[in-house]
Amino acid sequence: MTRRGEDPVERDLLVTALIRTLRGETSVSSGRVSSKAIASEAGLPRTSLTHKHRDLNELVRLVKELDKKARNNQSEEVNSLRxxxxxxxxxxxxxxxxxxxxxxxxxxxxxxxxxxxxxxxHDEESRW
Structure with missing residues (x-):
């Protein structure tokens, strides 16, 4: 049994799933940036991300937060342009x-x- 976060195969699967999700190239999950979607895309249970690879779960949370901020900024920019x-x-x-x-x-x-x-x-005058 491997220690928490030390399973390199799972880590690779999770990182690859996160990259595919960020690129919009998901094949299994909804394409959303969430722990559930990333784990599903990796073909792993969500707990492998939330319990074993907490650092990657934190990364997913940060990416989700940044994505939300970017969408809010875009929304504000769209409203300004309108x-x-x-x-x-x-x-x-x-x-x-x-x-x-x-x-x-x-x-x-x-x-x-x-x-x-x-x-x-002149022609008319000459006729008279």
């Missing part, structure tokens, strides 16, 4: 309305100008 997008869309709408109004004013101002009417051409 807010910026809404502000820019409002600006685009305002500018489009101003361009439309300016175009209508220009069209109205050119329609009220007196039109230059050309007098009779």
């Amino acid at each position: 807010t910026q997008n809404a502000e820019l869309q409002a600006l685009v709408d305002t500018l489009a309305a101003q361009v439309t109004l300016a175009s209508m004013r220009l069209r109205d101002s050119t329609s009220h100008r007196p039109k230059l009417v050309a007098g009779p051409s």
Whole structure:
């Protein structure tokens, strides 16, 4: 019987399972970073990770925590970008309305100008 944490085959299986999970290449587990999922991916009972290889279990816990923080940061960034997008869309709408109004004013101002009417051409005068 090996001492707690000294089974190199189990350690290799657990580390390999953790790496596969982090790469998104899981074949057995849910793909989540958890003690249960990593042990399942390694083909071992969860207790081998939580009781025998506590250092690896702590590593899994830290990775899970970092992953959660990263997702929260991404969520905050997405919300910030959505807010910026809404502000820019409002600006685009305002500018489009101003361009439309300016175009209508220009069209109205050119329609009220007196039109230059050309007098009779020389050919018409010579016919009379």
